[in-house]
Amino acid sequence: MYTPSYWEVSAFWQKKWDFIVIGSGIVGLITAQELKHKYPDADILVLERGILQMGASTRNAGVACFGSISELLLQESTESQLDMLNLVNLRFSGLQRLFEITQGKDIGHQSTGGYEVFTADEEDNYQHYLTQLDRINALLEPITHLKQTYIPKDEDISKMGLKNVSHLIYNPAEALLHSGKLLFALWQNTQKIGILVWNQMEVEHVNSYAEGAEIILKQGRLYADKVIITTNAFAKKLLPELDVVPGRGQVCITKPIPNLRLKGAFHYQEGYYYFRSVEDNRVLLGGGRNLDFKSEETYEFGFTELVKNKLTTMLKEMILPDTNFEIEYWWSGIMGFGQEKAPIIREVKPNIYCAVRMSGMGVAIGSKVAQKVAEMM
Ligand SMILES: Cc1cc2nc3c(=O)[nH]c(=O)nc-3n(C[C@H](O)[C@H](O)[C@H](O)COP(=O)(O)OP(=O)(O)OC[C@H]3O[C@@H](n4cnc5c(N)ncnc54)[C@H](O)[C@@H]3O)c2cc1C
Known part of the structure; x- marks a missing residue:
């Protein structure tokens, strides 16, 4: 005592x-x-x-990102263009500030860029996003100082070893960090x-x-x-x-994989799933809160078979097809959401x-x- x-x-x-x-x-x-x-x-x-x-x-995924094109277009339609741009600006300038604060320290920063992933059942959405690409890129140029923040890059699907993926949209300004x-x-x-x-x-x-x-x-x-x-x-x-309200994110990471082709950050299904390469050739994958929002609205760290099975299947069928891999760690983190x-x-x-x-x-x-x-x- x-x-x-x-x-x-x-x-x-x-x-x-x-x-x-x-x-x-x-x-x-x-x-x-x-x-x-x-x-x-x-x-x-x-x-x-x-x-x-x-x-x-x-306990997060360690991705320095400011929104995929699907996420931005969703916010623009449900809130407003100004809200969407203000949030992109806050995220982008927040990351610059974070890098300034930690300058000279090893935070595992890797300027890999990131991708949004689209599967065959999302073809209609993808085609719609393509029609919006030039407009969104022009809106974001004053923030990111890039002519093209979002670039279609289907040629990287096979380069990254992905399967059952139809399209990729690349964002060169995304980066990876080591959260620890x-x-x-x-x-x-x-x-x-x-x-x-x-x-x-x-x-x-x-x-x-x-x-x-x-x-x-x-x-x-x-x-x-x-x-x-x-x-x-x-x-x-x-x-x-x-x-x-709390929202739990479940995450897994593989053991190192020799000759891993995957590099960068990846977002899937409006950001409900996220995966990335890790410095020592591991793959991290998380998400799946949308499978059962109610169960994931919890303060408890832990896992569900539903999410674990989905993440394991994604690793086998989409991210690491035809690759022997073992999952070394599972963990979860609790995020805060609201209206x-x-x-x-x-x-x-x-x-x-x-x-x-x-x-x-x-x-x-x-x-x-x-x-x-x-x-x-
Ligand atoms: C799986 C996952 C993936 C994520 N991916 C990303 C991403 O890619 N990009 C991104 O920008 N963000 C991401 N996030 C979100 C990001 O990690 C959080 O938004 C951020 O870490 C929140 O920081 P915080 O300091 O507000 O809260 P926290 O990091 O949650 O810190 C709050 C602290 O308060 C302490 N605390 C709570 N109650 C008490 C109490 N009563 N007394 C004393 N201490 C208390 C807790 O122990 C905790 O350490 C992700 C989160 C998760 C879980």
Whole structure:
């Protein structure tokens, strides 16, 4: 049982922190860094419930992407052209910012480009996307500075060793990252500038009062002038009024495959499936939430036979046909979704702020979301 010493009580527990950030994912760590740059003398504490991050940041696919053509056209039709362009801009500039922040660190960055995959049953959709290609490329040019962000590239189907695939649309601006190395780099940056990160500290409640906020944990109470909640999918547990629901993503990775032909990032069925090559000749594949949305709307890390079978079949029949492979790891991560795609960045109660609901795009938008919430302090 933990019983604090007098020294600990006076230096850590009774002290009023300038800022306490809850959650040490991409958004939490970058928010803490932004605040430290803005207020160099501030005492900043980050509280994380896991030994490592226990959400999405270290459990995703590690793809630096800003939307496939099908995803963009869907958003343009269901929301508006402006919403779609604003989101592309946020994702693209967010990635540039992330690379700036981690400059000089090994985050496993590979400029491979990425593809959207179309199968024979999607021929009509594909033909429609082709008619829209020039228009979308012109709209995106001021953001990506590319004449052609999306390029039909069917010749790469056999080069990549794919089967049962009819078409590919290539995006040269997509890249691959190593999510573990990325978070390690962000954590190192955080420590270097004097921010304290406490792990295995699960926050149970946050209370607002006129001069600050109180944080309740199993181990005791902490006080801060301002608290920033960056727990993404788990935000509703602390702030029940928010429109954030969890969405689980199940992922597998193969053992290294000699002479692997696949290279780059791949998106299939409006992004519900994603696969990629990994530095040491492995293939990572994830997705399938759309097979049973209700079961995947969960806070529990875990797997279902339904999704595992689908992913295994995709590996055998589409991604690695005629190749002997073994799956080495399965894992899952929890994302935060809601009625709208845009993140929630606001003061929820006096002195309590949130920067949550990354809608499965936090690698891309996380740095900008962190910047925006820090600007509010
Ligand atoms: C399988 C998968 C694939 C993905 N692929 C991509 C992709 O290709 N491109 C992309 O841009 N994004 C992708 N994402 C989404 C991206 O990973 C997330 O949007 C991003 O990591 C969210 O970062 P975050 O910091 O907001 O949240 P998280 O990384 O979830 O961090 C929240 C942290 O809060 C902690 N926490 C929760 N509750 C408490 C509490 N009460 N007390 C203390 N700590 C708490 C958690 O343990 C966690 O570490 C993917 C996600 C998954 C799961």
